[in-house]
Each structure stands twice: as C-alpha cells, then as structure tokens.
Amino acid sequence: MSEIPDSMQAVVCHGPEDYRLTEVPVPVPGPGEALVRVEAVGICASDLKCYHGATKFWGDAQRAAYVETPVTPGHEFVGRVVALDETAAERWGVSVGDRVTSEQIVPCWECRYCLRGQYHMCAPHAIYGFKRRTPGAMASYMIFPAGALVHKISADLPPAQAAFVEPLSCALHAVERADPTFDDVVVVAGCGPIGLGMIAGARARFPRKVVALDMAPDKLALALRCGADEAINIAETDVVAAIMDLTGGYGADVYLEGTGHPSAVGQGLNVLRKQGTFVEYSVFGSDVSVDWTIISDDKELDVLGAHLGPHTWPAAVRMLESGVLPLDDICTHQLPLADFQRGLDLVGSGKESVKVSLIPE
Template sequence: MSTRGTKPETMKALVAYNKEKYVFETAYPTPECGSDDIIIKTEACGVCASDLKCSHGAAMYWGDDIQPAWVKPPVIPGHEFFGKIVEMGENVKGYELGERIIADQIVPCGECRFCKDGHYWMCQPHNIFGFQKENNGGMAEYVKFPKTAVISRVPEEMSIEKALLIEPYGCSKHAVDRGNITNEDVVVISGAGTLGLGMVTYARMKNPRRLIVLDMVEARLNKAKEFGADLVFNPGTVDVVKEIQDLTDGYGCDVYIEATGHPSSVVQGLSMVRKLGRFVEFSVFGEPTTVDWSIIGDRKELDILGSHLSPYAYPFVIENMENGNLKTDGVVSRKFAIEEWEKAFEYASGKYGDFKVALVF
C-alpha cells in the first residue's frame, strides 16, 4: 500500500520523441509509484547545456556511426530539479509526504563494481534523469525517484533560486576537489558560467594563494570577482598565458580547471600550467580537441584529472548555500513556465547574457 497525496492521472511535460521532435504535452501520463519509489511534484528545473546539446541532436546523446545512442525516447528532459513528495511506495522508509527533496542526477544501478565500491557516480549502465524513458527528468509536473536514487533533503526555507543551483554547484565542488587545492596554490578557472561560478565560490573557501578566472564575457568576469576571484582576465583582449607566467615568476599556475568546453581553453591551459601541475577537465565538448601530448608527459609531467557529476556533494552544498559561504546571488537570471520551454532553451544558450535559466511549476 503506497502513501498517497493528491496526484492527477496526467500532467504537463516536455517530451523528446527523437532528436527532431520535442513536444510540450498537456496530458502526459503521470508516473506510477512502485513499492520502492517516491513521486515528487516538481517545483523547478534548471536548463543545462547538456539539455541544449541533446535537443540539438548531438551524437553523444543520439548516437552516430561510431557511438550508440544513449538517449532512450520518449523521455522527459531535465536533471537539475527538485520538489515535494506527493506519493511513496510501501517499502519507502524515513520520508514523509510534503518533504522537499532532490536527487543526484545519476540513477545508479547498485550492482556494478563502481556502485559496490562506493563510486556510484561512475555506475557502468550510467543512467541519468532526463535521458532514458525509465528515468524521466524534471521538465514535467511530477517525477519518479526509483529505489536507487541518491536523495538529499532541501530545507523548506531555501529559495528556489538557491535550490536550482544545488546540482550545478555539486558538480563544481567535485571538480575543485579533484584539483586538491592548497593555500599555496595559484589556481586558474577557465570559464565563468554557472558551473565556473560555482567553482569560484567554492575554491575561495580553499583559500588559494591566488584565484584567477578567465572568460570572454565581461559580465561573467565581474560576477567572478564578486564571488571571490582575486584577478580576472579576458583571453580575447590580453595574452592570458603571459599574464599568468608574469604573476608566477615564469613558472605557471599550480592548478588549471577547464570549464568552457572549448578546445582553445585546453591548449591554453596546457601552456599555462607549471611543470608537475594539475589540470582538471570538467567540460563536455562539442568537437574533438587536438593537443601536443608531449607537453603532458615529456615536457611537464602533468597530472591530468577528469571530473564527472557531483558525488557526495549535495549535503555540503546545501549547508554552505544556507550559511552564505557559497555565493548564489544573480546566478539564476530568468525563469519560465513549462509552456515557454522553447524560449527558456533559447535564453539558456547564453546569447542574451544569462547564467542559469529555469522552468518553474
């Protein structure tokens, strides 16, 4: 017997039927609650760059001659969402109707070697909310959290604008942690979008010797300064490699975190980081990147570190948003109703200067 609140049989939802067919539905079936599931009523869902790339038909989502399709349509997009519990299966313990919750974007299988040894974010099947029909996302009025979802509680008093940043800031935290920043390090963060800003405000808590941010957009650099950057540079107007070398007696930065997804930022970082330095790659790229690998080995002996998702990060992010250590002001710049999803996707591209755009219910 499930614990039930009030839930209609149908709901409003954005549904991707294939890469050319995204449809706003007014009467899509509401998810059914199994004995181990939780159903939430969505409060809001952020629009991520990956949502845009998927909607544009990127091969990494829909497949091509080289890679198989990862998306399993029909699927409801969205992985940056949260809401309140309206129904729970009979086996669910420890939660109550009306509680405000959020889940990690990955839905781990619980059975593979990575799940069993604690690295659940690298789960081998790698199913994520918003990309497979079995794990519909948050661009709908209701969402089902299955048994293996990694759930965190969201404080009732937390604003929607802050709660929308839990997922991206969780990813930011993991990327910064991968860099093992100390208070003796000169740190460069390349890219000051939503995720880059999350990295800036969290890296500030690490108290590096100097925190430097690069971006091509002046408004983003201004926000980075507000969030704790010591110095900001625009690679479009200054020679940033020379600037960093001049600041470090010609050695280069200790840690470089790449958060733009542009090939030029990778080449720039390899040139900028010192010998024995640490290079953290976070971004998803729309095109291949070609670099001289001898820089990594023979010339500099670099540590190259990848960063994926936001493991074990949500509780820390939620607590430090609430106490003010993680800055969030002005990052969520625009909100739209689900009916305006096309407009939301357009603004989420950043062409109008927005950081984070969201759908609200």
C-alpha cells in the same frame, strides 16, 4: 497537500530539435519509490547538446546514443514529496511535504564501480532525463526510483536557487579532483554555472589565489563575488603572460576547465606550471586536439577528468544554504514550462543568462 491530478504537462524529447509540450498521465510510484511535485528544473549544456542530437563517439566508433527517446528531459531539479511508502521514507529519511532533490544518476548498486563506492561511474546506470526508465523533471511531477540518492534541501531557498545544487555539486567534485593546497594558484576557465561553482569551491580550500577567465565582463564581475581574486578577460589580455606574471614565471598550479570550448584546453596546458594539475569538466560540441608533448615531455602534467558530483551533494546543499553565493545574480532566468524553447535558446546563446530554469505550474 493538494490532490494529485490524473494528468500533467511534460516536455517530451522525440528526437533532435523535436521537443514537445504534452499532456501525459501523472506517474504512479511503485514499491520503494516517491512521487515528487517539481518546483524547478535547470537547463544545462548537456541538455542543449541532447537537444541538438548529439551522439557519443569513441574514436571512430559510435557508442550508445546520448538519449533514449521518447523521454522527458531534466536532471537538475528540486521538488516536494507528495507520495511515498514506508520503505522509501525510511531509506531516504524524508516525508510527504519535504523539499528534496535527487542526484542525477540512479546507480545499479551492484556493478564493480558501485560496490567500490564509485557509484557515479556505474556501468548500467540511468540518468534522469536521458533514459526512458528515468524520466526527468521538465514536468509537473516525477518519480524518484528506489535506487536514487535523495537529499533534503531548505524550503527557504527560492526553487530555482535550490535546483542549483546539481551544477554546484559537479563543480565541487572537479575541485576535489584537483585537490588544491593552500599555496596553489588556481585558474578557472569559464564563469558559467559550473565555473562559478568551481570558483566558490576552490575559494573554500583557501588557496593562495583564484583566477577567473572569461570574455564577458558581467560574468567576470560575478566571479569576483563568488570568490575569485583576479578576473581576466581573455578577449583583452594575453592570458599566458598574465598568469606567468602572477606566478613569478612558473605558471598556475591548477587549471579547472569549465567552458566546453576547445581553445580553453590548449590554453590550460600553456598556463600550467611543470607538474601542474589540469581538470576537465565540460560538455564539448566537437573533438579537441592538443600537443600531448606539453603534457608529457615538457611539463609532466596530471590531467584528470571529472564526472557528475559523487559524495559532494551534502556540501553543495550546505554551501547554498549558507548564503555565500550571490544566487540572485547566478539564477538569472526562471520561465514557465511552456517556454522551454526560449530557455534552450537562452542557454544556447550564453550571452543573456547565467542559469536558466523552468518552473512547472
């Protein structure tokens, strides 16, 4: 291992659209912690939402701010262990030099949810890149706190592809929430990173049919390579009519929403059969209104949310290492840390990229 420097480059969020590349001290791990040299960090929709200054709301009452500033963003990453003590090595089963990733949430392990195994719902939780006590991976080095969930990942994968484990784990959790059966028709809305992971995860359940929806022909082609049986361009086709035709007039059994666009919610309610299952996994930029009569009186639907990727990371690692996903075409852009603004702009556009990652030097 090379000598650890005293300072490093890091992107620091100071407020809405005020991100700066800064020289900061390399953090020093405390008891039970690990220092990790970052190899790649992905940019996702929640990073973009944070960049534009989003605040969480509950009805008319403002909740906690989406991010605590100043903080280094970045919650989907991979890196190499460069320093840790015996306690951390024994807890995580890792050594200096190992390639590792960490789940994006750092639970307290003491609240009601953590004690029930629902650690992704941890009440006083921290998430890398959003809380000051857990700086993220848009930096040369980062700390894995003592309470982190850490996983090894193959050194044979290119860094940006290994970092795709985070969005993939989230997608697999959404599939688990839906729990599709062998006879189900599963519709996935959106063929971005999460949607493509949903398609691969749904295909692994061997349902009757997996149908991908998007407006971009290149992403629909990629969806077919990830396991979709049908790929429908919603800009050219009446989606509801097409799904009804595929299902003998009944509608889809499962609808996985991964676009973050309000129109995709109503679309899902309309393409589902009676007693179908709707799973929402998106970052929305605005409120969504739907006719709840469809959910209740018309169809008696199961409407579920999905958050993070609890207990799915080992499966996501195995899926990446298996080679089943066309990762060269999913991980489209790798940029130096200094080009973080271009990376955010690419994600914001959504037209030129699928997965954008930053590669610290």
